[in-house]
Amino acid sequence: MEVDSQEQLQRKQSTYLSLxxxxxxxxxxxxxxxxxxxxxxxxxxxxxxLYSLVPNxxxxxxxxxxxxxxxxxxxxxxxxxxxxxxLKPCILDEYSKERSVAPLIKPHNFxxxxxxxxxxxxxxxxxLGGTKLSTSVYVTGVVVALHGKETSAGAFFVxxxxxxxxxxxxxxxxxxxxxxxxxxxxxxxIGRSSSNPxxxxxxxxxxxxxxxxxxEQGLAAEIVHLVIVGNSVEISRGLLNGQNLASKxxxxxxxxxxxxxxxxxxxxxxxxxxxxxxSSDPANFALPQQPxxxxxxxxxxxxxxxxxxxxxxxxxxxSIRFLGTSGxxxxxxxxxxxxxxxxxxxxRTLRWRHLAPTAPNTLGCYPFTDxxxxxxxxxxxxYFVGNQEKYETCLLKGLEGQLVRLICIPxxxxxxxxxxxxxRNLECHALTFGTQISS
Amino acid sequence: MAxxxxxxxxxxxxxxxxxxxxxxxxxxxxxxxHAATFGSDITQPPxxxxxxxxxxxxxxFDEQEQVLRQFDMNMAYGPCVGITRLDRWERAxxxxxxxxxxxxxxxxxxxxxxxxxxxxxx
Numbered sequence: 001m002e003v004d005s006q007e008q009l010q011r012k013q014s015t016y017l018s019l020x021x022x023x024x025x026x027x028x029x030x031x032x033x034x035x036x037x038x039x040x041x042x043x044x045x046x047x048x049x050l051y052s053l054v055p056n057x058x059x060x061x062x063x064x065x066x067x068x069x070x071x072x073x074x075x076x077x078x079x080x081x082x083x084x085x086x087l088k089p090c091i092l093d094e095y096s097k098e099r100s101v102a103p104l105i106k107p108h109n110f111x112x113x114x115x116x117x118x119x120x121x122x123x124x125x126x127x128l129g130g131t132k133l134s135t136s137v138y139v140t141g142v143v144v145a146l147h148g149k150e151t152s153a154g155a156f157f158v159x160x161x162x163x164x165x166x167x168x169x170x171x172x173x174x175x176x177x178x179x180x181x182x183x184x185x186x187x188x189x190i191g192r193s194s195s196n197p198x199x200x201x202x203x204x205x206x207x208x209x210x211x212x213x214x215x216e217q218g219l220a221a222e223i224v225h226l227v228i229v230g231n232s233v234e235i236s237r238g239l240l241n242g243q244n245l246a247s248k249x250x251x252x253x254x255x256x257x258x259x260x261x262x263x264x265x266x267x268x269x270x271x272x273x274x275x276x277x278x279s280s281d282p283a284n285f286a287l288p289q290q291p292x293x294x295x296x297x298x299x300x301x302x303x304x305x306x307x308x309x310x311x312x313x314x315x316x317x318x319s320i321r322f323l324g325t326s327g328x329x330x331x332x333x334x335x336x337x338x339x340x341x342x343x344x345x346x347x348r349t350l351r352w353r354h355l356a357p358t359a360p361n362t363l364g365c366y367p368f369t370d371x372x373x374x375x376x377x378x379x380x381x382x383y384f385v386g387n388q389e390k391y392e393t394c395l396l397k398g399l400e401g402q403l404v405r406l407i408c409i410p411x412x413x414x415x416x417x418x419x420x421x422x423x424r425n426l427e428c429h430a431l432t433f434g435t436q437i438s439s
Numbered sequence: 440m441a442x443x444x445x446x447x448x449x450x451x452x453x454x455x456x457x458x459x460x461x462x463x464x465x466x467x468x469x470x471x472x473h474a475a476t477f478g479s480d481i482t483q484p485p486x487x488x489x490x491x492x493x494x495x496x497x498x499x500f501d502e503q504e505q506v507l508r509q510f511d512m513n514m515a516y517g518p519c520v521g522i523t524r525l526d527r528w529e530r531a532x533x534x535x536x537x538x539x540x541x542x543x544x545x546x547x548x549x550x551x552x553x554x555x556x557x558x559x560x561x
């Protein structure tokens with residue numbers, strides 16, 4: 001049997017363009033500003049956009065600010081929504097005189113039927129009434145246009161809502177492409193006692209072509225990129241309780257990184273790789289999270305195929321635009337609103353043209369003064385979120401012909417599932433690695 | 440100084456522990472010049488006579504500062520707290536809000552306060 005007679009398989013390549021500049025905060029200087037600045041930037045950008053969409057929606061109605069509202073006059077108002085939630089944890093609860101029985105188990109979702117929405121612009125705020133605006137769908141921080149009129153009670157009765165809708169998408173020729181695959185994996189959680197190193201090693205071996213026969217290797221050669229979407233390490237809580245660490249504990253602290261670095265070096269030697277920080281990674285807490293420090297990966301950074309990226313992460317491969325986060329934005333939406341599945345939340349953020357509307361209200365965020373980096377200007381072709389419970393995907397079609405592949409990437413540590421996307425037709429499938437040896 | 444004190448008498452009735460005379464005093468109390476108390480045994484709030492003897496009735500409030508304060512208070516350009524006036528002007532310019540050019544020349548000309556009126560007070 002001849003083994004080395006055939007020529008070596010070449011891995012396919014694709015052009016990469018990083019669009020993370022918007023999410024970097026190295027140039028920002030903190031001068032004691034508050035979050036009002038980022039809300040102003042958001043309102044201004046979105047209002048300009050919505051104003052241009054109003055003629056197509058309801059051109060006959062006048063536009064006015066919240067303070068100019070007159071009772072009974074039908075008009076359109078723009079503003080940021082604020083959802084007043086009874087169960088939302090508030091730091092002032094600690095100081096309240098009435099010691100109401102606080103629930104011992106924190107609810108995963110803070111919704112309550114008494115929640116109400118308020119619309120706010122620079123001039124003032126007005127409580128919203130009517131059933132058109134569902135309090136279970138909207139969250140604080142979304143900018144919308146509302147058509148309605150002021151009631152005698154001083155509230156604004158909403159008759160119709162205008163959201164920004166999907167942003168315009170740059171048309172990319174998808175035909176006459178060859179099969180090239182991108183692999184997404186998230187939630188490796190190396191360092192967790194239940195994580196199985198064999199599973200990730202199997203994934204690495206498959207991608208680098210060390211598994212399987214020629215056909216399998218041929219398939220692996222078509223993988224052009226790997227994206228690790230957050231939560232790659234997990235440091236045990238016992239080590240982070242604020243006490244001085246003994247040298248034995250210090251080495252325990254570094255072990256997950258060493259393990260991760262060894263695995264990433266194997267991958268980086270073989271194909272381009274992006275690693276994003278997540279909520280359990282050693283990066284800053286507030287969004288946008290900055291790239292993980294290169295010193296954590298002494299082995300992998302020697303390769304130029306290794307890229308440490310921000311969270312959220314935006315990039316282009318062969319002019320197909322990818323945009324995604326490690327999950328904090330969707331997890332926050334889950335706490336403050338409801339939907340039938342996570343893909344619904346993804347779709348909503350696209351329709352609101354904002355990656356993380358609840359930032360900075362309930363999601364940590366850097367206080368930008370002149371811009372809101374989470375606004376989505378151009379519709380991505382692939383929109384992903386990591387660290388979710390299960391793998392879900394769908395193809396979203398917009399009114400102007402936009403086509404977006406929405407992907408929820410499950411936690412690899414718990415499910416053993418990675419996601420593979422074909423760049424030719426934006427089709428997606430799951431890659432499952434099991435290590436149970438069935439008897 | 441003596442003439443000044445006479446003017447002070449005319450302006451303000453001398454009362455012990457009076458608060459009316461401090462009505463227009465600058466909230467940023469500048470260090471009182473010793474000259475202010477020469478030859479005067481009347482209690483004077485130092486702020487009023489700190490500017491080389493002239494009456495500091497306008498509370499470091501000249502026309503330019505008035506114009507800049509109106510710029511600070513204008514909600515169309517966003518909140519003014521935590522951002523310098525020039526940064527706020529430039530931001531408004533970048534966003535296409537067309538802030539008046541005189542503000543820019545005033546701020547770049549110097550001799551005006553670069554921070555908004557709430558700086559240090561909030």
